[in-house]
Amino acid sequence: MKKKNWTIRLGIFLIIFCIPFFLFIAIMPFLEMEAKTKITLSTISLIIGEILFWSGGILVGKELFGKYKSYFNPKNWFKKEDQDKE
Template sequence: MKKKNWRIRVGILLIVFCIPFFLFLPAIPFLEMEAKSKITLSTISLIIGEVMFWVGGILVGKELFVKYKSYFNPKNWFKKGDKNKESQ
């Protein structure tokens, strides 16, 4: 059980730590550097963010990955809770 526990924790950390790489992308055009450097930096940031997200998802497992992935989907941000939860 402990072996699985550390994998879940590392997976969640990777998913959380990928967020700054995506948040950095809109700021890159405003940096004072050459266009080629901006393109390279944005590509590297995007690739690192994606790799961290998917590796974290693999470590967490399918059930938890789908749960946390739904939290990042803007369609689900303003939905009300499940009706099953309200009746309990």
Template sequence: MNKKNRQIKAGIFLMIFSGVFFGLMLLTPFLELPTKQKLFWSSASFIAMEVCFWAGGLLVGKELFNKYKSQLNPAKWFNNKSPS
């Protein structure tokens, strides 16, 4: 059980850590680099972000991955859910 718990924690960490690469991708256009390097670094950040996110999804499993993926969806962050 301990190995499974570490696997889930590592998967959640990878899914959250993919946000770092997303931030790097957004900051790349503001760096003083030639256009080719900006394109390369933003593409590399995007690929690293996707790899981290999906690798984390594989580690946590299908059920937890769907749960965290729905929580990371920005479209659902500001929905007002009033208990009726």
């Protein structure tokens, strides 16, 4: 059980740790660099963010990953709690 708890914590950490890599892509156009450098850094940041997100999803498991993924779905942002229970 301790090993499973450790993998879930690591998975959640990886999912949270991928957020700065995606935010870096949004900041990239405002930095003063050459276009080629921006494209390269944006691509690298996207790839690292995706790898961290999906490897964290694999570690936390199907059920928990689906739960956290539903939090990021805009359809679920304004649902009332009562509708989920029915």
